[in-house]
Amino acid sequence: MAAEDLPSEFDVVILGTGLAESVVAAACSRVGQRVLHLDRRSYYAANWASFTFNGLLTWIQQHQEESPPEEVQDWSGQLEEGDELIYLSNSDPASIRNLQVFCYASEEDEEEEADSPGPPDTTEEEEEEAVKETSETESADSKDEERTHQAVHIEGEEPEADQPRPSAAPSQSQPTRKKISYAQLVKEGRRFNIDLVSKVMYSRGSLVDLLIKSNVSRYAEFKNVTRILTYRHGNVEQVPCSRADVFASRQLSVVEKRKLMRFLTSCVEETEEHQAYSGRPYVEFLRDQQLGDNLQHFLLHSIAMVTEDTPTEQGLASTRHFLRCLGRYGNTPFLFPVYGLGEIPQCFCRMSAVFGGIYCLRHSLLCLLLDTPSNSCKAVIDSRGQRISCSHVVLEDGYVPANRKRVALPPRFVSRAILITDSSVLPSESEQQVSVVTVPPIAAGCPAVRMVELSPSTMTCIPGTHLVHLTCQSVGSAYEDLSPVVTRMFHTPESPDRGSRPSVLWCLYFNMADGWGAEPDGHDLPSNVFLCSGPDAALGHDHAIRQAESIFQKILPEEDFCPPAPNPEDIIYDGDNGSSSTAGGLEEREEEREEEREEECEEEKEVLEDASPPAEE
Template identity: 50%
Template sequence: MYSGNRSGGQGFWEGGGGAAGAEGPAPAGTLSPAPLFSPGTYERLALLLGSIGLLGVGNNLLVLVLYYKFPRLRAPTHLLLVNISLSDLLVSVFGVTFTFVSCLRNGWVWDTVGCVWDGFSSSLFDYEHHPDEYEAFKQCSFSEYLKTKKLTPNLQHFVLHSIAMTSESSCTTIDGLKATKNFLQCLGRFGNTPFLFPLYGQGEIPQCFCRMCAVFGGIYCLRHKVQCFVVDKESGRCKAIIDHFGQRINAKYFIVEDSYLSEDTCSNVQYKQISRAVLITDQSVLKTDSDQQISILIVPPAEPGACAVRVTELCSSTMTCMKDTYLVHLTCSSSKTAREDLESVVKKLFTPYAEAETDKEELTKPRVLWALYFNMRDSSGISRSSYNGLPSNVYVCSGPDGGLGNEHAVKQAETFFWEIFPGEEFCPPPPNPEDIIFDGDDKQSDTPGTNNIIMAKPESSKESKNLESPENHLQN
């Protein structure tokens, strides 16, 4: 995995800050023009807050380290404690720091924006336990909720587009709070930013799950469209599928991506559309001295009601493009064709190749070397009842969506897993190599405290042969 190093949004900070209680006129935005307590009181408060902060960081960090170091502690019950510890750790780091520094300076040293952000960020990590704070805004947009928190317009803009990275028109209050909390909780986990990107591109993620599926005894069929289902008359469950090659595949459960289903099965499905653009450029849109970077930029809509455009720029260090070039992805929900939705943003950030050839001396923006615009369907959020004749043991997963991460895909995989294997642990941590016991190793199987992992095998050589022989697939 490759850790990105930047995120950006169109907005800026305003308001100044200074040491409260200093001689001379207080700077604009300072909340405490004079000390409220005596110096001795501030010293005691600083000592108390410092002790609370250090204990909070130390204790909660110890819990997280122990959970990470000892696999036997990774149980569902302990995961709740880890979640609480992580929230307390973030409150200790982000919530106590502002007040602690102010006590050392005998007064509030941050400006009005810092005061509002201190209270807003501290309550954000624990917003689930205070539903009364946002109960009246559940049906409202996240931008309307931010306006009620006395945040400045620029700070509202910054939270919406550079932290939550959501659309101003379509993002609800709950989704905005989740996105903001997720951003803040991911800071510092694997680098200086909350972003990770796989080397060689997003295609490495499904490849990883293909291998994981094979290791645990599953069958992964690539590029096999479903022509029809073979359904048992008594139970109504699917016992096999026939692909477009006429090959029969038997299994107890089937998980298939939406685009591999037949047109008859999807005839009643109403799909949303995503506008995409892929560019190859000669410079970075956000210039820096580093040659290893991933830039994420949210471009707010130019017109009210339109969707924001997310720009993701990858450098050659991610192994997705040639040296001295950059691969840029632009994504938004479709309202028109992809070119109509995205071309204005491309012209704002980049220089078309034809214009660059005519006037190279005044070239200040990155030059577009190659561009592709296309629309793709978004199958996320589709109800199971929308598909025709879908047996109960066939699960349809959605394809790529317009989200920044893969949260929807992970949530969907977890839901399918609980339906197929209720009571089992979802995606358990891999065992240590010394704990793996192979089938037939009777001497070590009685050793206490070890986890037995047995590789799945076909029940007979005949069944194995049936899976490989095309002439036997159509036999029922």
């Protein structure tokens, strides 16, 4: 929408299109609030965004360039008696730092015919197109042309088996080159969807619950994370998670299988024995259960996903959460959105727009107008100088000027690496694998690393490649923290030997501010101005969803948070009076799904009983 067309009054003005801000926008619009949602960037989702390869190159270039100093304009002419101006920052250079890029792919296609492209001499033009591609209009349209508009049945175990996806990469139908060049990465750059953050969705986590409750899940498609892997003794191994996986595992002996099943069953409810270990390390509790090194490694690093000094109560809580999420959609607890995590904020933005929210990219706020007697913001001034009255303001924390921030602790950072590789860390017959890999500290003082490996079936990379995300808490720069893991698990020029490891074609290292360490409360800001922090280092999305719900309840304490939006097919039009309703549609579907799940559980129980090992003599 053009800036000159903006109305002069809104209920809620939101600056920043990250996940928390987008959820707040959708929740407020859904209950009838007039919402204006702005972002200074040319793309949605802020630090939660997904980029094409060419778009990521442009993003890198923008963060490597020094921003010119801001020119502070005088808006005192907009003040009335008793008003005060609070100028906002329009840049946040501190959230991304230490960018390092390495390209190991050849410049030209070595196995192409004469029509193969040469070096990427048109990269600048393609990068400009990539920025346009992620703009307000093309961001949704370019992907919606490829995907079906039906939502994947988020409640089903294998949604891709029920609904054909003509745009998805076929398993074996397309020939793959032995070597993929940088020119090909650039040429096919639009087929990549590369996330700035690396997370997955717990099947019973707060984000999935919200997607189902609000009916926003119909705007996206999802795939099961098919494997939980771990790196141990120089090898990548599959972790048995579900009961069926445990019984089918060849890594565990029969005795280990029984011990693991017995332990997992005992973890479901808290006992006096668990309480006795409160405050003591979880690894100590596991040792006392006489589980053996194999099971201790799997439980600590891949199921609880904690460190050796994590307290027992926290380790058990993480284990229970993992177990609760198993079986809802498959043999792992996780889902991943097709086309990348950047889809999720955009889904909530679409819901807000459906219910009247107004969106402007490349548009920002310059300052807040504070009513001093009430200590509340009564209006904002946007980047075009328009004064907009409002009742509440929600800000991405990067817009808050330094002199109004409360810094309780030194800022924390997350180390990130993004790799494009030529194969999987654990090859299999299926090219549909989506894997979560846990890498314990490889040496004293090194951080534990979490890896998410995406296949072309997720529509995040081209056939013949895999997209790998590595994440850890920052100890040093991202390169210092993560390159030792990359060198060991993948083939790079720094690797001592090639072996059978995947080769890295291209990689990016950078540090990102950890949103968990931000202090959204207590800043020197008006009482009706609320802050949203950026992504945190956790695997799930709970922090952002809790933050969004908390802000919504402060704005509208009497309203329901994200009530379900009607499905178009559920709307019944009455020819007599023109009214519409959604009576019972969602409830009936939920009951049907529950019945289907009960039948599946009964069938699985019969199979598992047949597969159970004999009783221990």
